[in-house]
Amino acid sequence: MIESTIHRHNAGIDPAMHLWGWEIPTYLFLGGLVAGLMIIAGVRLVAMRPRERQALVCCTIGPLVGLALLSLGMLALFLDLEHKSHVWRLYLTFRPTSPMSWGSWILLLVYPALAANAIAHLPEAIPALAKRIPVLVTWSDFILGRSRLVLAIGFVNIVLGISLGIYTGILLSTMGARPLWSSAVLGPLFLFSGLSTAAALLHGILVLTQPAGERPGFADFLLSALARLSESRPLDHKVAPTLAAADNSFLTIELALLGLLLVGHLTSTQVHRQAAALLLTGPYAAVFWVFVVGLGILVPLTLQTLELGHRIRHTLAPALLVLGGGFALRVILVAAGQASHWASAAN
Amino acid sequence: MMAPFFKYGLFGDEFSLIVAFVTGVGMGFFLERAGFGNARLLAAQFYFRDLRVLKVMFTAIVTAMVGLYVLGGFGLMDLSLIYLTPTFLAPQIVGGIILGIGFIIGGYCPGTSCVSAVTGRIDGMVYVAGMIGGLLGFAEVYPSIERFARSTGMGKITLPQLFDVPYGLLVFAVVLMALGAFVAAEWAEKKLGGKVPAAGSLLEPTLRVTPVRAFAVSLVALGAFAAIGGSPYRSPVGKVDVRELALEAGTKTDHVSAPDLADWIIEGRNDFILVDVREAKDFAEYHIPGAINVPLASLSGDFADRNERIVFYSDGGIHAAQAWLLLRSLGYRGVYLLFGGLEEWKDSVLFPTAPAAAASASEQIAFAKRAAVSKYFGGAVQGASASPGPAVPTAPKLTPAVPTDAPASPPPAAAKKKKKEGC
Numbered sequence: 001m002i003e004s005t006i007h008r009h010n011a012g013i014d015p016a017m018h019l020w021g022w023e024i025p026t027y028l029f030l031g032g033l034v035a036g037l038m039i040i041a042g043v044r045l046v047a048m049r050p051r052e053r054q055a056l057v058c059c060t061i062g063p064l065v066g067l068a069l070l071s072l073g074m075l076a077l078f079l080d081l082e083h084k085s086h087v088w089r090l091y092l093t094f095r096p097t098s099p100m101s102w103g104s105w106i107l108l109l110v111y112p113a114l115a116a117n118a119i120a121h122l123p124e125a126i127p128a129l130a131k132r133i134p135v136l137v138t139w140s141d142f143i144l145g146r147s148r149l150v151l152a153i154g155f156v157n158i159v160l161g162i163s164l165g166i167y168t169g170i171l172l173s174t175m176g177a178r179p180l181w182s183s184a185v186l187g188p189l190f191l192f193s194g195l196s197t198a199a200a201l202l203h204g205i206l207v208l209t210q211p212a213g214e215r216p217g218f219a220d221f222l223l224s225a226l227a228r229l230s231e232s233r234p235l236d237h238k239v240a241p242t243l244a245a246a247d248n249s250f251l252t253i254e255l256a257l258l259g260l261l262l263v264g265h266l267t268s269t270q271v272h273r274q275a276a277a278l279l280l281t282g283p284y285a286a287v288f289w290v291f292v293v294g295l296g297i298l299v300p301l302t303l304q305t306l307e308l309g310h311r312i313r314h315t316l317a318p319a320l321l322v323l324g325g326g327f328a329l330r331v332i333l334v335a336a337g338q339a340s341h342w343a344s345a346a347n
Numbered sequence: 348m349m350a351p352f353f354k355y356g357l358f359g360d361e362f363s364l365i366v367a368f369v370t371g372v373g374m375g376f377f378l379e380r381a382g383f384g385n386a387r388l389l390a391a392q393f394y395f396r397d398l399r400v401l402k403v404m405f406t407a408i409v410t411a412m413v414g415l416y417v418l419g420g421f422g423l424m425d426l427s428l429i430y431l432t433p434t435f436l437a438p439q440i441v442g443g444i445i446l447g448i449g450f451i452i453g454g455y456c457p458g459t460s461c462v463s464a465v466t467g468r469i470d471g472m473v474y475v476a477g478m479i480g481g482l483l484g485f486a487e488v489y490p491s492i493e494r495f496a497r498s499t500g501m502g503k504i505t506l507p508q509l510f511d512v513p514y515g516l517l518v519f520a521v522v523l524m525a526l527g528a529f530v531a532a533e534w535a536e537k538k539l540g541g542k543v544p545a546a547g548s549l550l551e552p553t554l555r556v557t558p559v560r561a562f563a564v565s566l567v568a569l570g571a572f573a574a575i576g577g578s579p580y581r582s583p584v585g586k587v588d589v590r591e592l593a594l595e596a597g598t599k600t601d602h603v604s605a606p607d608l609a610d611w612i613i614e615g616r617n618d619f620i621l622v623d624v625r626e627a628k629d630f631a632e633y634h635i636p637g638a639i640n641v642p643l644a645s646l647s648g649d650f651a652d653r654n655e656r657i658v659f660y661s662d663g664g665i666h667a668a669q670a671w672l673l674l675r676s677l678g679y680r681g682v683y684l685l686f687g688g689l690e691e692w693k694d695s696v697l698f699p700t701a702p703a704a705a706a707s708a709s710e711q712i713a714f715a716k717r718a719a720v721s722k723y724f725g726g727a728v729q730g731a732s733a734s735p736g737p738a739v740p741t742a743p744k745l746t747p748a749v750p751t752d753a754p755a756s757p758p759p760a761a762a763k764k765k766k767k768e769g770c
Contacts, residue, residue, distance in 0.1 A: 281359070281361060281362070282361065283361065285361035285362065285364075285365065286360075286361045286362075286364035286365055286368075289365045289368070290364065290365060290368040294365075294368055294369075294372070299372070315467075
């Protein structure tokens with residue numbers, strides 16, 4: 001008995017919690033991305049006049065892409081479930097103390113909010129689609145005819161987006177058994193990481209939908225394979241810099257929050273210091289600093305600053321780097337979190 | 348602080364990867380800025396129309412070489428620890444020809460193809476894909492060409508060793524060669540490429556001092572200094588910081604106790620070199636398992652790199668302490684000596700004395716462990732209350748170096764685990 005409890009010769013003594021593979025990081029990444037898209041699209045509805053909004057094609061495509069990405073993320077989440085046939089039970093109750101419960105209800109509400117946001121300007125964004133399905137015009141007119149409804153949709157999108165973004169972090173941080181995750185900073189960190197990836201995605205879409213001559217050659221190559229996905233439009237000289245600037249602020253905040261997360265852990269108990277050491281000097285240090293901080297934050301920050309200063313053209317590179325960095329942040333935090341352990345301090 | 352930092356343990360594997368990332372970003376950035384992401388530009392050098400590849404690469408070589416020489420000369424860098432790829436003459440000539448053909452056809456070398464690929468050039472991406480395919484193919488056929496790939500091996504050899512000329516002289520020669528190549532390159536570009544030499548270049552027919560010329564003159568000056576400055580490699584002349592060494596010796600931080608050493612050997616630790624400084628005859632008679640023999644009379648730094656951890660021992664402690672001081676003066680930092688020498692090893696490891704019958708329980712437990720250690724090294728316990736076994740009444744004769752009744756794990760060879768290295 002002593003053998004198996006003290007020396008942990010029996011693997012069942014410690015609960016095996018390193019169960020999460022690619023599904024959860026994928027969902028956390030897509031969830032954060034969609035949260036960012038919702039917030040940006042919501043702000044657009046609240047802050048801009050209808051005439052200005054029409055030009056913002058990317059913000060209509062944004063919620064549409066968001067719907068698709070969220071479905072992918074939900075699929076990943078579903079694949080991770082142990083008892084897949086029991087998923088409906090989450091919607092028979094609401095437990096205010098359970099992040100899982102919050103998450104499942106938020107996700108349910110996100111769909112109609114995103115859809116309403118997308119429909120508002122859909123006919124102008126994709127006229128071909130509106131011609132095929134005339135009812136879209138009716139819905140769009142219905143929404144745009146009521147300015148209070150537009151405001152409401154905008155606010156609901158912002159609130160739900162913030163909730164979704166923070167919830168993806170809280171989902172991890174409520175698990176006390178994993179010292180690396182047990183920090184309230186994780187919520188805002190994931191929210192701002194989600195915002196930065198969303199701004200980067202929209203910026204990337206803008207770059208891709210430029211007229212052929214101005215697009216990067218690589219994008220041309222990609223697009224020619226994908227046929228005529230979208231009509232070419234001139235790069236929106238108002239929106240692209242705004243998105244890049246917003247992305248830069250989000251990235252800076254994300255960097256600061258990462259710093260706070262590490263400082264918080266380093267000034268906490270021995271267990272938390274060991275958890276932070278996983279990222280600072282331990283087996284995750286190289287991937288963390290290279291893929292999350294270097295390629296995911298610092299390099300795109302530099303590139304976007306140069307773009308904003310009109311030193312270089314707007315390219316796909318920062319968007320791809322930020323998206324990759326956001327995904328790497330989720331993958332590494334989930335993996336390193338599962339490697340951090342209370343028992344490690346005792347050994 | 349002594350370079351190379353990684354080899355001296357200033358940081359570990361993880362941090363070295365982060366450093367690699369930062370230097371990699373820097374290298375990629377400057378290669379791209381030099382125009383090396385463009386296949387046409389790179390291929391132009393083979394037609395002598397645009398020789399910027401030659402100029403950039405030669406500048407890099409000369410800068411690194413002079414820099415290494417100066418750092419080595421000032422004792423800030425241990426040149427013997429710089430990784431050198433072993434030379435295999437015939438296979439490397441063949442490989443070089445293949446690489447050159449690929450360079451002319453495709454317009455890229457491996458590094459520049461990566462630069463080109465990440466700047467979004469499709470030919471660069473195809474080139475990188477081909478490179479990966481080639482690596483996979485090479486790995487597959489390697490067993491059948493291994494004999495050729497390992498033929499004409501010359502070891503890790505440098506030009507000064509090959510030509511038997513002083514290191515500094517070669518530095519000077521390469522500097523002159525580089526400057527000659529720069530001038531020839533500009534001339535060829537003018538003749539064949541129709542390029543007008545940039546204002547202030549070496550070819551401009553004025554005596555004006557331009558930045559390029561100032562740089563060239565300072566390079567020549569450094570080269571000339573190197574030619575008379577001698578070898579930056581380690582020399583047998585050492586230097587000590589008396590206060591530092593006095594502190595270390597006084598606080599006994601340079602000691603390894605015999606039981607600790609025994610534990611290290613049993614644990615199979617391979618991060619230290621155990622050195623016996625007695626005569627070869629004594630070494631043959633008995634030595635601690637895993638030790639190598641470097642008699643004090645022939646001691647030099649050749650048997651170990653400066654970043655190794657070295658433990659000296661001799662019969663008593665005097666010769667080991669002298670060896671300790673000598674290697675410390677040569678700049679070896681991780682040098683230790685076995686406290687009490689072989690005498691102490693015999694007394695406390697090989698033939699420990701049993702405690703009195705009235706000894707406390709913890710002493711008895713400690714002794715049981717020491718008895719087991721003693722058995723591992725082929726020794727025996729001394730004293731009245733010894734555990735069963737052939738009690739030897741007087742000073743026993745030492746058993747052979749490697750005990751025959753050793754447990755399953757044999758005493759490890761004290762081979763240093765090499766840090767990963769690559770070019």
